[in-house]
Amino acid sequence: ETGVTQSPTHLIKTRGQQVTLRCSSQSGHNTVSWYQQALGQGPQFIFQYYREEENGRGNFPPRFSGLQFPNYSSELNVNALELDDSALYLCASSEGGAGTDTQYFGPGTRLTVL
Amino acid sequence: AQSVTQLDSQVPVFEEAPVELRCNYSSSVSVYLFWYVQYPNQGLQLLLKYLSGSTLVESINGFEAEFNKSQTSFHLRKPSVHISDTAEYFCAVMNSGYSTLTFGKGTMLLVSP
Numbered sequence: 001e002t003g004v005t006q007s008p009t010h011l012i013k014t015r016g017q018q019v020t021l022r023c024s025s026q027s028g029h030n031t032v033s034w035y036q037q038a039l040g041q042g043p044q045f046i047f048q049y050y051r052e053e054e055n056g057r058g059n060f061p062p063r064f065s066g067l068q069f070p071n072y073s074s075e076l077n078v079n080a081l082e083l084d085d086s087a088l089y090l091c092a093s094s095e096g097g098a099g100t101d102t103q104y105f106g107p108g109t110r111l112t113v114l
Numbered sequence: 115a116q117s118v119t120q121l122d123s124q125v126p127v128f129e130e131a132p133v134e135l136r137c138n139y140s141s142s143v144s145v146y147l148f149w150y151v152q153y154p155n156q157g158l159q160l161l162l163k164y165l166s167g168s169t170l171v172e173s174i175n176g177f178e179a180e181f182n183k184s185q186t187s188f189h190l191r192k193p194s195v196h197i198s199d200t201a202e203y204f205c206a207v208m209n210s211g212y213s214t215l216t217f218g219k220g221t222m223l224l225v226s227p
Contacts, residue, residue, distance in 0.1 A: 042217030
């Protein structure tokens with residue numbers, strides 16, 4: 001069974017640029033959630049996709065957007081990068097949209113905005 | 115809205131000593147509770163979870179946590195820690211009916227010889 005994978009591992013961008021982060025969900029999982037973990041903080045929920053539809057969104061501006069593909073992999077896009085966007089971005093997959101589903105996390109993408 | 119408070123940002127302890135990492139939550143509805151562990155430069159790994167049933171839940175590596183509804187707590191305990199338990203521990207809550215997690219700020223467990 002393949003776990004959750006994310007790419008790239010690290011990324012350096014400058015303010016104003018755009019970035020795309022990728023996530024492959026665990027086999028059999030149709031739900032993907034994205035979280036932002038700033039240094040010294042707990043992860044904060046960005047949004048969730050269930051069967052290619054957005055299924056909930058946290059308190060993040062519209063320049064954070066996402067996609068889920070038919071194979072349930074997912075992308076997180078961030079436009080007009082700001083310094084405060086520097087963080088570890090975590091992707092988690094789960095089996096379905098039910099509230100009891102355990103979320104399994106990938107290793108994360110470390111984004112640095114200069 | 116729900117929230118999670120982890121009262122200690124850092125807990126230093128000697129090897130083989132017992133430890134308790136505290137977690138309190140607030141929510142107006144029924145919740146599910148989780149503990150995740152994060153080793154340096156890695157993602158989060160599920161340690162244990164409470165969904166329903168017995169209020170005492172255990173992990174395979176000796177940790178346990180007890181759901182206390184009246185005190186809205188889900189403290190994590192281990193009777194004897196190892197050096198390898200050094201990591202950041204996150205408590206998280208999920209509202210029943212939703213599938214998104216709200217995390218605390220984390221507690222760094224530092225185990226020294």
